[in-house]
Amino acid sequence: MLGEPLTPLDSARDKPMIAIHDLVKQYGAFTAVDGISLDVKPGEIHGFLGPNGAGKTTTLRMIAGLLKPTSGRVEVNGHDVATEPELAKASLGFIPDRPFIYEKLTAGEFLRFHAGLYGMDGNGLVAGRVHEMLDLFELRRWEDELVESFSHGMKQRLVMCAAFLHRPQAVAVDEPMVGLDPRGARLIKDVFRRMSGHGVAILMSTHTLEVAQEMCHRISIILKGKIIAQGTVDDVRRMAGGGDDHLTSVFLKLTGGSALQEIDEVV
Amino acid sequence: MRRAFPYLLLPHLWSSRNRARRREPGDLVRAALFGGVGLVVFAALFWGAFWLTWQLSDYDELGDYLLRLGLSWLFLTFLAFLTFSGIVTALSTFFLSEDLRLLLTAPVAARRLFYARFARTVAQSSWMVVVFLAPALMGVGVARCAPASFYLSAVMAIVPFAVIPVAIGTACTLLLVNVFPARRARDLLMLMGLLFAGSIVILLRVIRPEQLLGAESLPDVTGFFSTLQSPVTPLLPSFWAGELLFASLKGSWDVVHAGALWTTALAFSVALRAADERWHFSGYSRSQEAPKARFTRFRSLDVIAGMLPLSAVRRQLLVKDLKIFLRDVSQWSQLLLLLALVLIYLYNFRVLDLQRIPYMSGFIKNIYAFVNLGMAGFVMATVAVRFVFPAVSAEGAAFWIIRTSPISLRDFLWSKFWTGLVPILVLTESLTIAANELLGVDPFLKIVSACAIVFLSFALVGLATGLGARYPRFTAENPSQVAGSYGGVAFMIVAVMLIIVMIVLIGWPSTTYLIYQLRRMPLGPVREGMMAVSFLVAAVISVATWLIGMRSGVRALDAMSN
Numbered sequence: 001m002l003g004e005p006l007t008p009l010d011s012a013r014d015k016p017m018i019a020i021h022d023l024v025k026q027y028g029a030f031t032a033v034d035g036i037s038l039d040v041k042p043g044e045i046h047g048f049l050g051p052n053g054a055g056k057t058t059t060l061r062m063i064a065g066l067l068k069p070t071s072g073r074v075e076v077n078g079h080d081v082a083t084e085p086e087l088a089k090a091s092l093g094f095i096p097d098r099p100f101i102y103e104k105l106t107a108g109e110f111l112r113f114h115a116g117l118y119g120m121d122g123n124g125l126v127a128g129r130v131h132e133m134l135d136l137f138e139l140r141r142w143e144d145e146l147v148e149s150f151s152h153g154m155k156q157r158l159v160m161c162a163a164f165l166h167r168p169q170a171v172a173v174d175e176p177m178v179g180l181d182p183r184g185a186r187l188i189k190d191v192f193r194r195m196s197g198h199g200v201a202i203l204m205s206t207h208t209l210e211v212a213q214e215m216c217h218r219i220s221i222i223l224k225g226k227i228i229a230q231g232t233v234d235d236v237r238r239m240a241g242g243g244d245d246h247l248t249s250v251f252l253k254l255t256g257g258s259a260l261q262e263i264d265e266v267v
Numbered sequence: 268m269r270r271a272f273p274y275l276l277l278p279h280l281w282s283s284r285n286r287a288r289r290r291e292p293g294d295l296v297r298a299a300l301f302g303g304v305g306l307v308v309f310a311a312l313f314w315g316a317f318w319l320t321w322q323l324s325d326y327d328e329l330g331d332y333l334l335r336l337g338l339s340w341l342f343l344t345f346l347a348f349l350t351f352s353g354i355v356t357a358l359s360t361f362f363l364s365e366d367l368r369l370l371l372t373a374p375v376a377a378r379r380l381f382y383a384r385f386a387r388t389v390a391q392s393s394w395m396v397v398v399f400l401a402p403a404l405m406g407v408g409v410a411r412c413a414p415a416s417f418y419l420s421a422v423m424a425i426v427p428f429a430v431i432p433v434a435i436g437t438a439c440t441l442l443l444v445n446v447f448p449a450r451r452a453r454d455l456l457m458l459m460g461l462l463f464a465g466s467i468v469i470l471l472r473v474i475r476p477e478q479l480l481g482a483e484s485l486p487d488v489t490g491f492f493s494t495l496q497s498p499v500t501p502l503l504p505s506f507w508a509g510e511l512l513f514a515s516l517k518g519s520w521d522v523v524h525a526g527a528l529w530t531t532a533l534a535f536s537v538a539l540r541a542a543d544e545r546w547h548f549s550g551y552s553r554s555q556e557a558p559k560a561r562f563t564r565f566r567s568l569d570v571i572a573g574m575l576p577l578s579a580v581r582r583q584l585l586v587k588d589l590k591i592f593l594r595d596v597s598q599w600s601q602l603l604l605l606l607a608l609v610l611i612y613l614y615n616f617r618v619l620d621l622q623r624i625p626y627m628s629g630f631i632k633n634i635y636a637f638v639n640l641g642m643a644g645f646v647m648a649t650v651a652v653r654f655v656f657p658a659v660s661a662e663g664a665a666f667w668i669i670r671t672s673p674i675s676l677r678d679f680l681w682s683k684f685w686t687g688l689v690p691i692l693v694l695t696e697s698l699t700i701a702a703n704e705l706l707g708v709d710p711f712l713k714i715v716s717a718c719a720i721v722f723l724s725f726a727l728v729g730l731a732t733g734l735g736a737r738y739p740r741f742t743a744e745n746p747s748q749v750a751g752s753y754g755g756v757a758f759m760i761v762a763v764m765l766i767i768v769m770i771v772l773i774g775w776p777s778t779t780y781l782i783y784q785l786r787r788m789p790l791g792p793v794r795e796g797m798m799a800v801s802f803l804v805a806a807v808i809s810v811a812t813w814l815i816g817m818r819s820g821v822r823a824l825d826a827m828s829n
């Protein structure tokens with residue numbers, strides 16, 4: 001069902017699938033992430049919003065095990081990423097903002113390799129799952145084409161195929177809509193909704209506030225490495241004292257976007 | 268089921284297979300070129316090792332002694348090379364490689380990742396050594412009619428011999444990256460490379476190999492080799508490898524040294540794995556931090572560029588190119604290395620007693636001016652292929668800025684030409700003038716060489732700029748990749764041919780002039796005319812190469828928008 005409405009979250013008592021405790025990341029004297037805590041429960045789509053350079057990507061990279069936190073803890077499916085990295089990563093699907101794909105592999109080869117990395121075995125089983133994902137993301141007819149010939153949007157969809165291939169219980173995704181055409185964006189939204197419906201926890205960083213408003217059960221707004229607002233979209237609206245304001249206005253109020261008023265003077 | 272570590276190497280194998288299946292234009296030519304050059308080098312190494320071993324067999328015990336020392340010395344040289352190569356390669360394979368972003372997010376055990384990366388590091392660091400050693404050892408084996416066990420011993424020696432220094436190098440990288448961010452560590456490594464190369468050059472100067480030119484007696488040669496020995500030599504894997512091979516050459520098995528090699532390689536690998544499991548992630552995490560940019564407040568460059576009689580567009584292009592060059596240590600450190608080698612080349616003329624060397628005295632030394640010209644031309648071609656040829660490709664993904672700006676691509680390419688020409692002309696002209704001065708060649712030849720360098724600079728820089736625009740590699744990770752591409756190899760071939768043609772065209776009239784001057788005979792109008800034509804043809808060929816190269820480059824750039 002394309003465009004089906006968001007299912008209300010009914011798993012408030014569940015153990016969080018992604019849990020971040022007092023996470024800090026410092027680059028020399030610069031603090032990119034400053035003691036943030038959040039959790040994403042099974043079936044929840046959690047929007048992670050913030051202006052450029054606020055610390056969203058750094059946080060997601062720490063969740064994925066690509067960056068070592070200066071302090072604090074990240075757990076995925078109850079496993080500490082620092083002490084049980086394999087178990088934590090086995091439960092997670094990560095979609096980075098700048099994904100790496102072997103350019104000289106075909107889409108099918110890339111996905112089969114990816115399946116092997118996650119311990120998926122059995123030729124028939126893997127092939128079936130690969131085809132399922134390629135069909136879902138409308139890439140089946142490109143299965144035997146080299147990745148280097150793919151457009152940005154196709155690569156983005158291929159990375160999503162890879163991230164969902166091993167049926168992760170949690171997904172961390174950085175800017176999923178960038179470079180996708182409206183049809184692709186709609187497809188991704190639908191996939192996320194369905195996964196959420198099946199109990200998958202999704203932490204999604206995005207700049208597209210309409211997407212956050214439309215899809216997320218809860219949102220966290222991060223600014224200069226600190227979470228300044230957290231809750232449902234309505235909660236955050238109330239925090240900003242915005243009544244029925246659109247999320248964009250709320251976001252700009254909270255993150256100091258008033259500088260936009262100066263645009264007229266500059267232009 | 269968790270698969271063994273070779274599974275992580277599969278994408279590289281599949282990629283190579285796919286690349287081989289889907290040939291790109293020029294692939295066959297490139298393969299034929301590289302294959303041909305490889306075969307020639309292989310044959311030369313085989314023949315050189317064979318000839319030397321054959322000659323040494325005339326000296327019985329002394330020959331054996333020298334062969335044994337030579338093998339040990341050969342491996343000692345590679346030991347240093349492999350260690351340094353291990354440091355540099357490990358930095359890329361363990362910390363900077365793009366695919367780590369994929370592999371580190373997957374549930375891959377640190378141990379599996381380590382073995383896969385280490386195997387790749389050993390292969391990448393040592394393939395050149397293996398390619399060199401294979402024909403050389405085959406030459407030695409054939410000359411001594413060695414049993415088949417010699418070749419088996421060679422394999423048994425080379426594998427652990429490669430593992431040990433690469434493990435040491437990888438450990439150094441692990442330490443470096445945990446102290447400095449990896450991208451800064453890369454800069455440090457480049458400087459270390461310079462020091463390494465510099466120390467080899469200084470070592471060569473200290474042991475003064477020119478003494479051998481006297482060739483008074485063979486004992487001098489043994490004395491020379493003995494200076495390379497020291498009390499620590501028997502503790503080095505190079506010595507063990509040399510001993511193992513020498514023993515098998517004589518038909519016996521040196522179990523002690525074979526054991527020493529294999530157990531050390533194993534112990535180093537295990538220790539390195541433990542260190543990697545402990546410190547790799549923290550090092551990788553640090554490598555994500557961007558280094559602080561250099562010369563961000565370097566205003567004098569803008570001030571100097573502002574004083575040049577250039578249009579605003581050309582001035583900005585020049586400043587941009589220079590700043591990017593200065594901020595990339597891997598770029599200018601190579602230039603410094605080349606400069607150091609050139610200085611050593613010149614220094615040799617100072618320390619050599621030219622009168623003692625038969626070929627360097629009297630009239631003949633004037634001929635050496637042409638060898639010098641060839642050398643300067645080769646330096647020029649090397650610098651041009653490494654720094655000028657990749658100039659257009661270096662724009663990379665940012666080339667759209669140039670293409671969408673209101674400037675002509677002709678202006679853009681000519682800016683690249685002038686930026687490359689000035690330093691190359693100054694470098695090679697200084698080299699030629701200084702070398703000719705130190706050699707004491709005839710004043711006429713000094714002028715001819717100096718003029719030839721000017722023409723050659725225009726021709727080679729123009730050709731490199733033009734071909735660089737014709738065969739760009741915008742997706743290349745570094746300029747060395749661009750220089751080694753099809754276009755780069757094609758440029759080197761044309762450049763070497765041009766240098767030879769120029770030397771012939773300039774050499775004939777110059778030597779004619781010198782011979783007539785020596786014999787105190789007049790040249791005569793016909794001969795003078797022929798000499799002038801020869802010089803003129805050289806000049807015309809240079810100017811034509813320059814202009815045609817540039818024009819072809821501009822056309823290629825224009826055609827990109829079609």
